[in-house]
């Protein structure tokens with residue numbers, strides 16, 4: 001095979017995402033509607049890809065999650081994938097900064113029949129997390145998905161250590177950002193925050209973790225998976 005140009009490589013990655021997602025993780029009406037509602041409301045197209053949503057679902061199911069804490073709801077696309085992984089009586093809380101995003105996401109969750117499973121709470125997560133933690137019976141959460149403002153990722157991981165339990169799983173989205181994360185001279189707070197998060201995870205004895213880079217419909221990016229050991 002001759003070497004691809006950059007454009008050919010991207011087209012190939014996109015074709016593979018379409019192939020895999022079409023066979024293994026096709027959007028149903030509720031997922032398609034959630035994306036369409038986000039588009040109609042002018043939201044950026046930054047929901048996880050379908051095959052990534054399915055991975056979140058599979059990780060949560062495999063782990064046996066009954067409670068999920070998500071940060072960054074947007075249109076509710078990843079929220080639907082994760083909420084569908086929960087058994088009867090399971091519960092998901094998704095923290096979202098924007099009232100507008102939350103309104104759209106709640107309607108999409110209702111359309112998906114998940115309004116009694118998933119709850120969207122608004123406000124900056126660093127303000128809603130302490131309120132959540134103060135509620136009787138809050139946590140421990142079995143599964144965390146962090147996909148909001150990247151600069152606060154280290155704080156979110158610290159919260160997961162407080163709100164999780166041994167065996168809880170943490171997934172963090174967008175931990176590669178076109179490779180920017182490997183640049184020690186990065187100044188973008190999203191990148192420096194993510195690097196700080198990696199370093200925190202690396203030195204935290206209560207966590208074991210890895211990160212995987214991805215290509216496809218969302219460009220070159222990746223996700224981190226961690227498990228709370230103790």
Ligand code: SAH
Nearest residue numbers: 047048072074077078096097124125148149
């Ligand atoms: N998880 C979604 C995509 C989330 S996009 C999916 O894959 O379908 C990131 C979201 O995080 C946006 O809706 C943005 O409003 C929200 N966000 C940004 N900063 C935040 C903060 N400080 N607290 C909570 N949510 C935040």
Ligand code: DHB
Nearest residue numbers: 046047048147148173174
């Ligand atoms: C951005 C945020 C995301 O969560 C994502 O998956 C892709 C891009 C962004 O803010 O640019």
Ligand code: MG
Nearest residue numbers: 046147173174
């Ligand atoms: Mg993301």
